[in-house]
Every structure is written in C-alpha cells, then in structure tokens.
Amino acid sequence: MLTFQEKLDIIETFDELTKKDVSLNRVNFHFEDSLYDKTTVVYHLHPNGNGFVYTGDLPQYKADKKGLVNIREFNEEELREIITASITYLSEEEKIEPAIEQTWKDSEGHTLLLVEEDDRWNIYAGDNLEDSFGGYDEAALYLREEGFKIR
Structure with missing residues (x-):
C-alpha cells in the first residue's frame, strides 16, 4: 500500500x-x-x-x-x-448514435424517453412532454446535464 x-x-x-x-x-x-x-x-x-x-x-x-x-x-x-x-x-463526449426512441435514466431511477417526432426530439416523462429540441445532440446534451444516461 x-x-x-x-x-x-x-x-x-x-x-x-x-x-x-x-x-x-x-x-x-x-x-x-x-x-x-x-x-x-x-x-x-x-x-x-x-x-x-x-x-x-x-x-x-x-x-x-x-x-x-x-x-x-x-x-x-x-x-x-x-x-x-x-x-x-x-x-469525452458520449458517442451515441441517434435512434428513433431512447430510454434515459438518472442515478435515482427516474426515467425519461427521448423520441424523434416530426423532425423534433421530444423528451417525455411518462405521457407528459417535458421538453422539445430541434436536434438530437441538443436533446442529449440537456439530458446529460440533468444527470441522465442511456440505459
């Protein structure tokens, strides 16, 4: 030691x-x-x-x-x-390829769904729309800054 x-x-x-x-x-x-x-x-x-x-x-x-x-x-x-x-x-930035739908979780077990819909990337908590972004990178950055990771 x-x-x-x-x-x-x-x-x-x-x-x-x-x-x-x-x-x-x-x-x-x-x-x-x-x-x-x-x-x-x-x-x-x-x-x-x-x-x-x-x-x-x-x-x-x-x-x-x-x-x-x-x-x-x-x-x-x-x-x-x-x-x-x-x-x-x-x-290093996480190297994640966009998918049509991704599940993101934080360390406390909260889950958000990132979905591509009509040229927008929408974040859902259950059935509720939490936020919407014009691009995948912007939405993923937001989720990472909030403590979420792809699961």
Whole structure:
C-alpha cells in the first residue's frame, strides 16, 4: 500500500488536476475541464492512505453508487491508470448514435424517453412532454446535464 505522501506525489503529476484541501486533513483533486458538472477525480484522500477516485459507470471498475472506487490498496500503476481513466471519462463526449426512441435514466431511477417526432426530439416523462429540441445532440446534451444516461 502506498503512503499518503506517495499517493499525493503521484496525483500531483497530473497537471490537469487542481488540489483542494477539505476537512480532517483530506484532499480532493478536481478536473476543471470536465465536460460535465462532475469535476472531482480524487475524493477525500486521507493521511491514513484511504481515498476514492471517480470512475462513474466505467465497466472495468467496481464503483459504489456514487461512481467512486476506493484506492487504499492501489499500487502506483493502478493509481495512475484509474486517474487517467477518470480524466478521460470526464473529458469525452458520449458517442451515441441517434435512434428513433431512447430510454434515459438518472442515478435515482427516474426515467425519461427521448423520441424523434416530426423532425423534433421530444423528451417525455411518462405521457407528459417535458421538453422539445430541434436536434438530437441538443436533446442529449440537456439530458446529460440533468444527470441522465442511456440505459
């Protein structure tokens, strides 16, 4: 297991991350260029060596419901890989091909339906029209900003 200082030294090599001190001598590192509201990459790195890295729903990591992976037992290579994966995850647009109808869900289980109708992209909550957009990209961006993902 790496010490707190060793983890800190490794994380600080990522120039794109900004260090922010938080309570109880813990440290967060943010990726300010994130395409999403989420900017925290390293969460609550503690002097005891415990801490978390945000991986969202990346399939190669077993994250908790908040998308965080505990890095307490990580070695240097594993730590560098997971931080790189997190930054990549937060800096790339989802590559989704438009369909005629898509189901989007948020982390709380709410479901919205995105439907192409008469050259418009409409968002429905049940039978109720929530919003309408002129293009797929605009509608998908809105849904992502509201915390929804295709399911």
